[in-house]
Amino acid sequence: MVSNGKTYKNINKSAKLKKLEKKVIREQRSLSRKYENLKKGESTQKRNIQKQRLKIQKLHHRIDNIRTDYINKTIAEIVKTKPSYITIEDLNVSGMMKNKHLSKAVDSQKFYEFKTKLETKCKENGIEQRTVDRWFPSSKTCHCCKHIKKDLKLSDRIFECDCGYIEDRDFNAATNLRDATTYEVA
Numbered sequence: 001m002v003s004n005g006k007t008y009k010n011i012n013k014s015a016k017l018k019k020l021e022k023k024v025i026r027e028q029r030s031l032s033r034k035y036e037n038l039k040k041g042e043s044t045q046k047r048n049i050q051k052q053r054l055k056i057q058k059l060h061h062r063i064d065n066i067r068t069d070y071i072n073k074t075i076a077e078i079v080k081t082k083p084s085y086i087t088i089e090d091l092n093v094s095g096m097m098k099n100k101h102l103s104k105a106v107d108s109q110k111f112y113e114f115k116t117k118l119e120t121k122c123k124e125n126g127i128e129q130r131t132v133d134r135w136f137p138s139s140k141t142c143h144c145c146k147h148i149k150k151d152l153k154l155s156d157r158i159f160e161c162d163c164g165y166i167e168d169r170d171f172n173a174a175t176n177l178r179d180a181t182t183y184e185v186a
Contacts, residue, residue, distance in 0.1 A: 001170035003178040011070040012108045024059045031056060071114050079121045085128040087177045092134055119186050130183040138173040
């Protein structure tokens with residue numbers, strides 16, 4: 001979500017990518033069967049194994065290209081609005097990768113690639129790119145009264161403050177990042 005209210009969808013939840021990922025699983029299962037048959041001494045030619053490996057590589061490459069293309073289009077759309085600065089949040093990606101429930105989703109988002117490409121585009125277009133510390137409470141801080149809500153859970157998708165401010169949690173975080181005063185310029 002961006003502070004102007006625009007939300008970008010998660011490309012990994014698209015039907016096209018889900019279909020390709022299912023296809024990869026199916027083809028990998030087939031390759032595994034071919035290797036097992038080769039171990040047992042049954043009739044599987046090595047040429048067929050090579051063809052199957054190539055098929056899987058092509059599918060992985062296609063999935064990677066779709067994700068990279070989406071990142072490029074998203075960055076181009078953000079930069080095209082010509083903001084004076086863009087603020088992003090430094091995330092503990094290596095820590096998130098250790099969580100077995102999050103690791104696949106975090107890996108497929110390509111955060112590092114997004115960050116480096118955004119830095120490059122910002123430098124090309126003369127836009128200041130700011131990075132806020134990972135401990136900055138962007139989601140937990142009320143945008144209106146600056147009160148920090150310590151008991152906010154990840155499952156709470158609507159931010160409700162005691163001052164009466166009710167907003168989408170991601171939009172609240174985006175406006176807090178936009179108005180952040182402590183940051184590093186990349």
